[in-house]
Amino acid sequence: MDDEDWDTEITDNRGGGALPAFQPNFQKSGSLPVRANETSSVFGRSVKPAGVDGKQNGEEKPTGGFGNRRSFGNRGASGNRFEERNPGFGRGMIDGGDTYRGRRGSIRGGRGGHGLFTSNDYEMQDGGQQSSFFGSKRGGFGASSGDAENRGRRFRGRGGYKGINEEVIGGAGKSLWKSDGDGEGGDFAGPKVTYIPPPPPDSEDDIFAHYQTGINFDKYDNILVEVSGLDRPAAIMTFEEAGLCQTLIKNIARAGYSKLTPVQKHSIPIVLAGRDLMACAQTGSGKTAAFLIPILAQMMQDGVSATQFKEQQEPECIIVAPTRELVNQIFLESRKFAYGTCIRPVVVYGGTQTNHSVRQIQQGCNILCATPGRLLDILGREKIGLSKLRYLVLDEADRMLDMGFGPDMKKLISNPGMPPKDERQTLMFSATFPEEIQRLAGEFLKIEYLFVVVGQVGGACSDVQQTILQVSQYDKRDKLVEILQGIGDKRTMVFVETKKKADFFATLLCQEKIKTTSIHGDREQREREEALHDFRSGRCPVLVATSVAARGLDIENVQHVINVDLPSSVDDYVHRIGRTGRCGNIGKAVSFFDPATDSGIAQPLIKVLADAQQEVPSWLEEIACGSCPVGFSNPRRNMFASVDSRKAFQSKENQHSGGFLASNTSPADESWD
DNA sequence: AAAAAAT
Numbered sequence: 001m002d003d004e005d006w007d008t009e010i011t012d013n014r015g016g017g018a019l020p021a022f023q024p025n026f027q028k029s030g031s032l033p034v035r036a037n038e039t040s041s042v043f044g045r046s047v048k049p050a051g052v053d054g055k056q057n058g059e060e061k062p063t064g065g066f067g068n069r070r071s072f073g074n075r076g077a078s079g080n081r082f083e084e085r086n087p088g089f090g091r092g093m094i095d096g097g098d099t100y101r102g103r104r105g106s107i108r109g110g111r112g113g114h115g116l117f118t119s120n121d122y123e124m125q126d127g128g129q130q131s132s133f134f135g136s137k138r139g140g141f142g143a144s145s146g147d148a149e150n151r152g153r154r155f156r157g158r159g160g161y162k163g164i165n166e167e168v169i170g171g172a173g174k175s176l177w178k179s180d181g182d183g184e185g186g187d188f189a190g191p192k193v194t195y196i197p198p199p200p201p202d203s204e205d206d207i208f209a210h211y212q213t214g215i216n217f218d219k220y221d222n223i224l225v226e227v228s229g230l231d232r233p234a235a236i237m238t239f240e241e242a243g244l245c246q247t248l249i250k251n252i253a254r255a256g257y258s259k260l261t262p263v264q265k266h267s268i269p270i271v272l273a274g275r276d277l278m279a280c281a282q283t284g285s286g287k288t289a290a291f292l293i294p295i296l297a298q299m300m301q302d303g304v305s306a307t308q309f310k311e312q313q314e315p316e317c318i319i320v321a322p323t324r325e326l327v328n329q330i331f332l333e334s335r336k337f338a339y340g341t342c343i344r345p346v347v348v349y350g351g352t353q354t355n356h357s358v359r360q361i362q363q364g365c366n367i368l369c370a371t372p373g374r375l376l377d378i379l380g381r382e383k384i385g386l387s388k389l390r391y392l393v394l395d396e397a398d399r400m401l402d403m404g405f406g407p408d409m410k411k412l413i414s415n416p417g418m419p420p421k422d423e424r425q426t427l428m429f430s431a432t433f434p435e436e437i438q439r440l441a442g443e444f445l446k447i448e449y450l451f452v453v454v455g456q457v458g459g460a461c462s463d464v465q466q467t468i469l470q471v472s473q474y475d476k477r478d479k480l481v482e483i484l485q486g487i488g489d490k491r492t493m494v495f496v497e498t499k500k501k502a503d504f505f506a507t508l509l510c511q512e513k514i515k516t517t518s519i520h521g522d523r524e525q526r527e528r529e530e531a532l533h534d535f536r537s538g539r540c541p542v543l544v545a546t547s548v549a550a551r552g553l554d555i556e557n558v559q560h561v562i563n564v565d566l567p568s569s570v571d572d573y574v575h576r577i578g579r580t581g582r583c584g585n586i587g588k589a590v591s592f593f594d595p596a597t598d599s600g601i602a603q604p605l606i607k608v609l610a611d612a613q614q615e616v617p618s619w620l621e622e623i624a625c626g627s628c629p630v631g632f633s634n635p636r637r638n639m640f641a642s643v644d645s646r647k648a649f650q651s652k653e654n655q656h657s658g659g660f661l662a663s664n665t666s667p668a669d670e671s672w673d
Numbered sequence: 674a675a676a677a678a679a680t
């Protein structure tokens with residue numbers, strides 16, 4: 001290969017020195033069965049070290065300025081936050097001497113103060129008052145100061161936090177919110193404080209932290225792959241065939257990747273060939289690396305803007321995803337691959353200080369990982385320009401294009417600076433992709449894009465053992481406690497339908513002495529990240545979540561998913577249970593099915609179960625038969641769409657016209673296959 | 674009903 005040495009002078013992109021030597025250590029990469037279309041292909045190409053100037057990146061760590069740190073509760077949560085602080089509701093929150101949570105907080109309209117009990121703070125502060133959620137009484141959101149304590153510790157981390165530690169742990173959290181002159185906001189007269197995220201851990205071990213592939217990893221090779229479109233590049237079988245530079249090879253190995261998954265085998269050469277791509281592959285099968293690796297490789301070859309402070313930065317790559325935590329996860333993954341190169345990834349999302357996002361970007365930005373709202377905000381402030389944009393990635397693409405995010409995506413694509421689709425590469429990845437959304441996606445993609453499907457579009461991962469239990473809503477709490485007590489300390493994600501119920505169940509489980517935390521959109525950003533950290537670390541083996549955590553999150557050792565409430569869309573179900581059974585590991589998913597509310601999902605659910613070779617309860621089939629699925633009138637996408645009906649579009653059939661989102665209103669009245 | 678910008 002002729003590209004082995006050009007990057008050897010490059011220094012650590014965190015501002016550190018030259019990289020220590022690292023020997024790639026590919027694990028046993030056995031010979032894989034090669035399918036007919038998987039002939040190896042060489043992507044070694046002439047490499048010019050353009051733009052690779054070995055410049056050090058700017059320092060990523062915030063340098064103080066932590067005065068002003070409360071997430072702004074949007075979506076009306078702020079509107080009623082103080083009104084609901086009636087006696088008897090959330091009173092348990094006011095413990096530990098009026099901690100910051102009780103004081104600043106009730107940020108979620110008085111809810112959300114459920115305890116997250118730590119090992120050393122394990123008693124209900126409100127005397128163990130039992131809640132009766134289903135009886136429509138909303139009491140007993142007892143709280144513990146436990147996570148407040150830990151939170152203060154964790155988010156301190158570096159310089160600039162000194163002196164706060166004692167105050168928080170002492171429970172006098174309000175001092176935390178007093179301005180001591182180091183903040184840029186310092187507006188403590190008002191209730192608005194914006195959270196500044198902690199600097200990401202950046203020791204090399206932290207950066208490359210990963211978990212092991214599971215016993216079923218090799219079974220990925222048995223899954224059928226369908227690639228449609230013209231002039232399909234051949235798949236590659238090994239990382240070596242991708243013709244990557246040495247630094248990237250090292251980073252890939254160090255990040256724990258040794259064997260390609262099917263979606264990677266096909267997507268990497270497609271992206272390297274400069275093609276647009278829509279790719280569907282099961283949850284946990286390596287989609288993120290499937291786009292990051294080839295993008296990084298291309299950027300290394302073509303060169304990127306030097307890392308230096310500029311008022312406006314012009315990233316070569318923008319990656320969007322539907323939740324803040326997912327965007328952060330993608331960022332952390334991109335940081336692995338970019339380590340020791342001149343490519344600087346940056347992450348920005350809401351619930352944090354916009355100024356912090358801006359500063360991060362201004363220090364240099366080649367890959368921008370962002371949630372849509374903050375991205376548009378930053379674009380509007382002209383802190384990023386799009387003239388150098390060459391890669392636009394929509395992770396969880398179906399979600400990014402549906403009713404919720406579609407308008408934001410349209411704004412992004414319509415930005416005057418956005419290169420037309422023929423001058424950029426647009427990549428979309430998801431485990432699910434309803435047909436009508438595929439159709440919308442065509443607006444973003446070149447006519448001749450390629451469509452990769454691993455297995456079935458919208459299919460569940462077969463490494464997840466799925467169980468459906470008929471449980472009425474009134475029995476859910478007892479059943480949940482029973483199951484969790486049987487599970488023991490194994491990591492479990494519990495999904496519910498509403499934020500309120502997330503709080504309720506988290507509180508309930510804490511009362512049952514099960515170490516639980518929760519994540520949902522009405523929690524402060526810092527609380528969300530704290531919850532995720534406590535779950536990841538095992539400190540809280542149970543995470544109660546809304547669908548905010550349904551997609552993309554890659555958490556080690558999640559062995560169980562419990563759907564206390566089934567989602568209304570079967571695609572959401574597929575994503576939720578996909579939090580377990582990742583990367584060749586196995587997992588279990590148990591779902592409570594209440595015929596009173598869930599009959600609409602019975603039929604598509606049966607399809608998903610059957611396609612994943614799971615047992616289908618006879619009672620469920622009876623319910624499905626009874627719930628006549630005649631309606632395509634149901635506004636909810638996917639309600640009755642069978643997995644089988646979703647087929648890959650042939651690329652020449654993608655030349656549909658029609659305005660973006662306008663076509664959303666017209667159902668599948670055209671034949672797409 | 675969840676989520677995505679702040680204000």
